[in-house]
Amino acid sequence: MAGRLSLNQATIKRATVKQAVDGCAKHGVPSIGLWREPVADAGIEQTRKLVRQAGLRVSSLCRGGFLTDPDNKNAIDDNKRAIDEAHTLGTDTLVMVVGGVPDRDLIGARQRVQDGIEVLTPYAQEAGVILALEPMHPIFCADRGVLSTLKQALDWAERFDAGVVVDAVHVWWDPELDAQIERAGRRIASYQVCDWLNPLPPDVLLGRALPGDGNIDLDRLTRHVAKTGYSKDVEVEIFNADLWAADPDEVIAEVVRRYHAFVEPAL
C-alpha cells in the first residue's frame, strides 16, 4: 500500500470514476481526489458507493471558486452545491480555485473573492467542509486564480477560518515559502505534488510533470509540510498531455513508483 498517496483524478483525466477507483484499488492507492465533472457524469450517489466499496478515502473535491465576476450570484449557488457534494462524497476538503481578472481591476477581483468566501463560510462550516483556498501560480492570475501566494491565502484563510492548499507546482518558486508553510501549520487542508515541466508546453496549464521529472525539490518541500504536522493524504495531481494520452493503468503504476521515490521518504 502506498500509505498516504491520493490519486487526483485529473492525472488520468480521460478515465471515468469507475476506472479511476478500480485503478486505485488495483495499485494499492488508498485515497482519491475527485473532480466534480466526472463525478456528475458517474452520478454522485454511484460515486459514493464505488469509493466506499473500494475502501478508498476521498482526499478532496475539486473544485469550488470562480468568484471574481462582478455578478457572482450563480457562482455562490454553485459553490454551495459543491459544498454539498463534498459532504456527500465524504471528504472534508473542497479545493477553491478563486477565478481570474475579468478586466483590469485586480484589486476589485480579489475583494469579490473575499466577499464570496465570507458568504460561503457559514454554509461550509455547517456541512463540515473546509474551504481550501488554493494559491495559484501567478501565470494564472489573469485567467484562473487571483489568489497568488501562500501568504495571501493565509491572510484570507485566517480571516475566514478556512484552509489552504499547498500545491508544489503553484508555490515552489516563492521566496517566502518556507516561512509561510510554517505559518500555515494545521491550516494546510491539502498537499498536492507534481513537478515543473521545463521547457513549458504550448498550453501552460499542462506544464506539469511526474515527481522527479522537473525542477522542484519535492523532498525539501515535503519535509517542510510534514514538519507542520500535516497528516492527511498527499495528492498527485498532474495535468500533462502525454499522461492523458497514456494508458491510465500504467500512469497509476508510475505515480505509485514516483510517490515512493520522491515523496514518501520525506513524510
Next chain:
Amino acid sequence: MAGRLSLNQATIKRATVKQAVDGCAKHGVPSIGLWREPVADAGIEQTRKLVRQAGLRVSSLCRGGFLTDPDNKNAIDDNKRAIDEAHTLGTDTLVMVVGGVPDRDLIGARQRVQDGIEVLTPYAQEAGVILALEPMHPIFCADRGVLSTLKQALDWAERFDAGVVVDAVHVWWDPELDAQIERAGRRIASYQVCDWLNPLPPDVLLGRALPGDGNIDLDRLTRHVAKTGYSKDVEVEIFNADLWAADPDEVIAEVVRRYHAFVEPAL
C-alpha cells in the same frame, strides 16, 4: 515629443540599431533601451555615435545576469563586459536577468546569484553603472530568472546597494506590490511597461501586449511608481510575435499612442 518614453529595442526586435534610432527620431521618442546583441551587430562605437547624433538618451542596456550556473566564471567576465558596454553607451542602468534553476536546487541558484552580484558590485560602481536587478515573473523561475518578486529584489538590492527594475508584466500580479514599490523608492532604476496577453501564446516569453490590450492596470501602477519620485524614462518593452512581424515604423507610432493614452497621464 513623448516626454519620458523610451523604446526598448526588443519591441521592434527585427530592426537594426540604425533603424531603431531613426524610428525614435522620426516619432519623437527621446530615449531608447538597447540590447547587447543588436548593439554588437552594429558595433558599440557606431551605436554610440548614432544615438548621440540623434540626440537620444539611452535608458538602459539589456542585459547582464545569468549567474546561476555552478561554474559561473565566464558569466562574471561577461557581466563585466556588459558593465563596460553600458558605460560606453552612456547609460547608468544595466538590466540584470539573473538566470534560472539548472537543477532542483533553487536555494543554491539564488545564493550563486547573490555571490555573483557581490563580485560585480565594485566593478559596476567604479564604472558608474547601476546593476538593476529585475524580478522576473515566476513563470520564468526555472529557465530564466530565480529572482521572483520585487521584495526579493529589494532584499538583495539593499544588501549590495544595487537598483531594481519594475517591469509591469513581471510584477503586476504581486499582492505585495504597492508596499514594495513604496519601499523601493529611489532604487527603481528602470520602470518598464507593457500589458499581459490573455490568453497566453504558445511561447509564454511572448505573452506581452501593447499597453491597454491586457489585464494590467497601468494607470494605477504608474501612479505608484511616480509617487516614489521616479523621474527617469519609461521603457515600453514588448515581446510579441505580431509586433515583431509588423512594420517597425508602424509599431513605434502605435507605442507612442499607447504611451500617451495609458502611461503619460499617470506620470
